[in-house]
Amino acid sequence: VEGSKGGFRITLRGGEMVEAAHVVMAIGDQGELRKVGVPGDDLPCVQYQLDDPEAFAGETIVVIGGGDSAIENAVALARQNRVYIAYRRAEWARAKSGNITAVEKAAQGDSLDILFSTSPERIEPGRIILRTPEGSREIAIDRVIARLGGIPPRGFLERCGIRFPADRNARIPELSVTYEANVEGLYVIGAPAGAPVIKQCMNQGYEVIETISGHPVEPADQPILAEKLAGLPGRPSVDEALVLIRDQLPLFDELTTLQLREFLLDSDTHLLFRGEPVTRTGGRAGTILLIGDGIVQLDLTDKSGATQTVTRTTGDFIGDVGFTSGQRRTSNVRAATDCVLIEMARRSVIKLLASSARARSIFERTIIIRQLQDSLSGDLSEADLQPLIDTAEVRRFAAGDLLIREGTTDDQNIYFIRSGSVTISSSADGRETVFGVEPAGSIVGEMALLYNRPRTADVTASVDTEALLIDGAAFKPFLDARPDLRVKIDQAVHDRVLRGVAYQQDPWRGAVADFLVEQGIGEATNALLIDESLCVRCDNCEVACAETHDGIARLDREAGPTFRQLHVPVSCRHCENPHCMADCPPNALHRDEKGEVWIDKTCIGCGNCSENCPYGVIRMAVPAPKKPGLLQWLLFGRGSGPGEDKLAGKAKKAGAGGGDLPKKAMKCDLCRGTRGGPACVRACPTGAAIRISPNDYFRSMTEIPS
Ligand SMILES: Cc1cc2nc3c(=O)[nH]c(=O)nc-3n(C[C@H](O)[C@H](O)[C@H](O)COP(=O)(O)OP(=O)(O)OC[C@H]3O[C@@H](n4cnc5c(N)ncnc54)[C@H](O)[C@@H]3O)c2cc1C
Ligand code: SF4
Ligand code: SF4
Numbered sequence: 001v002e003g004s005k006g007g008f009r010i011t012l013r014g015g016e017m018v019e020a021a022h023v024v025m026a027i028g029d030q031g032e033l034r035k036v037g038v039p040g041d042d043l044p045c046v047q048y049q050l051d052d053p054e055a056f057a058g059e060t061i062v063v064i065g066g067g068d069s070a071i072e073n074a075v076a077l078a079r080q081n082r083v084y085i086a087y088r089r090a091e092w093a094r095a096k097s098g099n100i101t102a103v104e105k106a107a108q109g110d111s112l113d114i115l116f117s118t119s120p121e122r123i124e125p126g127r128i129i130l131r132t133p134e135g136s137r138e139i140a141i142d143r144v145i146a147r148l149g150g151i152p153p154r155g156f157l158e159r160c161g162i163r164f165p166a167d168r169n170a171r172i173p174e175l176s177v178t179y180e181a182n183v184e185g186l187y188v189i190g191a192p193a194g195a196p197v198i199k200q201c202m203n204q205g206y207e208v209i210e211t212i213s214g215h216p217v218e219p220a221d222q223p224i225l226a227e228k229l230a231g232l233p234g235r236p237s238v239d240e241a242l243v244l245i246r247d248q249l250p251l252f253d254e255l256t257t258l259q260l261r262e263f264l265l266d267s268d269t270h271l272l273f274r275g276e277p278v279t280r281t282g283g284r285a286g287t288i289l290l291i292g293d294g295i296v297q298l299d300l301t302d303k304s305g306a307t308q309t310v311t312r313t314t315g316d317f318i319g320d321v322g323f324t325s326g327q328r329r330t331s332n333v334r335a336a337t338d339c340v341l342i343e344m345a346r347r348s349v350i351k352l353l354a355s356s357a358r359a360r361s362i363f364e365r366t367i368i369i370r371q372l373q374d375s376l377s378g379d380l381s382e383a384d385l386q387p388l389i390d391t392a393e394v395r396r397f398a399a400g401d402l403l404i405r406e407g408t409t410d411d412q413n414i415y416f417i418r419s420g421s422v423t424i425s426s427s428a429d430g431r432e433t434v435f436g437v438e439p440a441g442s443i444v445g446e447m448a449l450l451y452n453r454p455r456t457a458d459v460t461a462s463v464d465t466e467a468l469l470i471d472g473a474a475f476k477p478f479l480d481a482r483p484d485l486r487v488k489i490d491q492a493v494h495d496r497v498l499r500g501v502a503y504q505q506d507p508w509r510g511a512v513a514d515f516l517v518e519q520g521i522g523e524a525t526n527a528l529l530i531d532e533s534l535c536v537r538c539d540n541c542e543v544a545c546a547e548t549h550d551g552i553a554r555l556d557r558e559a560g561p562t563f564r565q566l567h568v569p570v571s572c573r574h575c576e577n578p579h580c581m582a583d584c585p586p587n588a589l590h591r592d593e594k595g596e597v598w599i600d601k602t603c604i605g606c607g608n609c610s611e612n613c614p615y616g617v618i619r620m621a622v623p624a625p626k627k628p629g630l631l632q633w634l635l636f637g638r639g640s641g642p643g644e645d646k647l648a649g650k651a652k653k654a655g656a657g658g659g660d661l662p663k664k665a666m667k668c669d670l671c672r673g674t675r676g677g678p679a680c681v682r683a684c685p686t687g688a689a690i691r692i693s694p695n696d697y698f699r700s701m702t703e704i705p706s
Contacts, residue, residue: 001025001160005185022185022212025160026205027153029171029191034148036064040123046144053077059142062086062128064120068611070147071099077145078112084139086118086130098616120144153192162186169354177219177257178211179204187212194262196585197604221265228269232340233293245342248315249290251363254356266348266587270341278333278341279319286326286577286591287343288319294339298331300378308378311336320363321370323349324466325419325440326525326576328595330374346581346591367418368392371468375416375443376485387478391471394418397461399520404445404459412449412472417442419577420465421522423514424500426457434510435500437462437517437698440576447493449476450486457500462522513698515563520615521694524573525595526670528555528680533565534688544683545668552621554668555680571680572597572617572668580609580618580667588665598669605663613667620663
């Protein structure tokens with residue numbers, strides 16, 4: 001698209017030219033699907049999407065790709081076809097561990113072969129020629145399914161002259177409130193303009209056409225925004241309130257009015273009177289509260305149990321440390337004056353930090369200060385902490401990455417664990433012994449610095465972990481000047497050493513901790529475990545789960561790994577920082593104060609959460625029709641009868657059936673709203689099924705011996 005208002009020229013793929021006075025880009029955010037890029041890649045036997053694997057049976061299919069979509073397609077197709085999955089790399093590099101396990105398990109059967117280091121050379125009707133490490137290989141095929149991802153539309157929009165924010169990750173261009181880009185007369189609507197669901201896309205289209213036709217209309221969401229902002233002091237109009245909010249909240253400084261409107265639509269506004277409670281200690285909602293107006297008071301409790309009161313005023317925010325670590329809130333907060341608070345959901349905060357460099361930098365600096373205060377002492381001011389802040393560096397570690405290597409002396413850096421968790425272990429005697437698992441909020445690496453000795457253990461990220469690295473050379477004088485703090489840290493080290501002794505005296509504890517960490521339990525807040533020595537395989541847990549959730553079980557008892565008698569079934573573990581919540585278009589995923597992650601009825605079945613969950617616990621399934629009552633079953637034979645629930649639950653659990661009916665995301669919600677807690681645990685006749693908070697569990701395993 002070239003030109004500007006009144007004189008656009010649009011060149012079509014065939015070379016034809018169209019002229020227009022205005023252009024509205026409504027091209028979605030899927031981008032173009034990446035093609036195989038070899039002769040024959042557009043033959044009818046080559047497809048780039050797969051809606052229903054059950055639509056094909058008895059065929060020979062080559063799946064190309066090594067990401068989650070390729071693997072999921074290959075595994076699903078292999079149930080009723082002969083499948084080869086061809087991947088250009090020598091090992092899986094991009095897929096979730098659950099999918100890797102599934103494809104490797106499927107490859108042990110006769111219907112699926114994994115071809116690593118293999119790329120297509122050409123495709124012809126009925127055959128594909130592959131380039132393999134052993135040379136050319138021909139496979140007779142019915143179909144090729146290439147799942148090579150998409151090319152995001154940003155590049156195309158930029159080539160049309162549309163400007164994006166400097167951040168290269170930004171997906172939404174700079175747009176006016178009428179969706180006009182920097183090129184006059186060129187509009188962008190729908191998903192690339194940030195609309196998450198169809199009705200918003202349609203509203204944007206309507207507003208743009210009316211604007212172009214010279215009949216500007218009020219945005220369709222104006223009444224919703226007016227309701228959210230009603231009651232603000234001085235009763236400003238929506239436009240006045242937007243100006244006021246941007247002036248008061250530095251986090252919103254850089255946002256366009258359109259972006260600000262969208263963030264506020266996604267958030268909740270709370271008007272609180274002086275003295276009213278804001279949040280309580282122990283909650284895990286993971287939201288951030290921005291102080292639009294007023295003062296709030298926080299009673300902070302540090303690790304030693306000491307409480308201290310601090311205030312935060314207009315423009316500031318609270319909930320940031322809990323948001324980052326996923327740990328429980330450590331303060332009671334109340335309104336010290338009448339207050340206006342804006343509560344941003346997890347997805348909105350992630351979106352805000354991705355779209356504004358200024359918001360990111362304010363947030364980052366604030367988190368560093370508050371994490372240091374939280375871990376060391378709430379009495380420390382920003383000025384006190386400045387020497388540490390100057391050296392602070394945020395480091396990200398993938399599960400299994402080493403933060404510290406035992407025996408080394410090359411640095412004396414200290415790590416403040418910000419999210420995730422780390423495993424402390426030693427391989428000094430030739431075999432690995434685990435000494436403990438330290439959650440977010442812990443300090444590690446201080447022993448080498450304080451006692452001037454080589455590193456005493458390996459410290460490894462148990463799950464994806466973020467840590468604040470502080471240079472030992474800055475920390476030492478900082479601590480030397482504060483003897484009280486030194487005593488506190490010495491005590492923490494002493495306790496950790498004793499906990500390590502407890503592990504050493506009973507190596508079984510370390511082995512169990514190691515197994516649980518490998519299963520990603522290090523980031524769980526509430527996980528289901530089964531003691532196999534007590535389990536009688538009655539499946540009551542699954543049946544009870546299905547009964548509580550309209551006939552569809554949210555756990556798979558048999559699936560999942562086992563270590564000695566400890567089994568981890570496939571079921572949501574309500575992560576500290578739920579990956580599934582990162583990108584839900586209608587914001588249908590929520591987290592309660594107690595930590596349970598649940599999905600509301602507005603789910604549109606897009607599958608983002610299922611793709612984002614690393615543990616494969618979200619099923620996309622057709623919601624079951626409501627189960628008829630016993631009388632209906634007796635008189636008319638409707639629905640499943642007593643004793644048939646288990647089969648129904650099993651079939652639906654696998655997501656089978658449903659044809660073209662729309663699917664929705666389904667997962668464990670800890671039976672929220674049900675009296676007595678999770679049905680699986682209540683239904684277990686032997687007490688084999690337990691739900692644990694891993695932090696408490698790891699702590700109970702390391703009780704300090706007297
Ligand atoms: C599985 C799934 C289920 C969903 N369910 C729901 C639901 O129930 N309710 C709901 O509200 N939302 C739902 N959504 C979200 C919804 O699909 C999107 O919000 C909506 O489709 C976005 O509309 P759009 O017009 O921006 O883009 P799209 O619907 O993607 O349309 C863009 C169109 O532009 C075409 N195009 C792309 N590039 C070009 C180009 N260069 N030239 C010409 N044409 C081009 C594309 O081929 C496409 O036809 C769902 C999403 C998914 C993935
Ligand atoms: S669905 Fe997956 S990512 Fe989300 S909380 Fe559960 S286990 Fe974690
Ligand atoms: S499938 Fe998941 S991400 Fe998509 S709308 Fe439903 S809950 Fe949200």
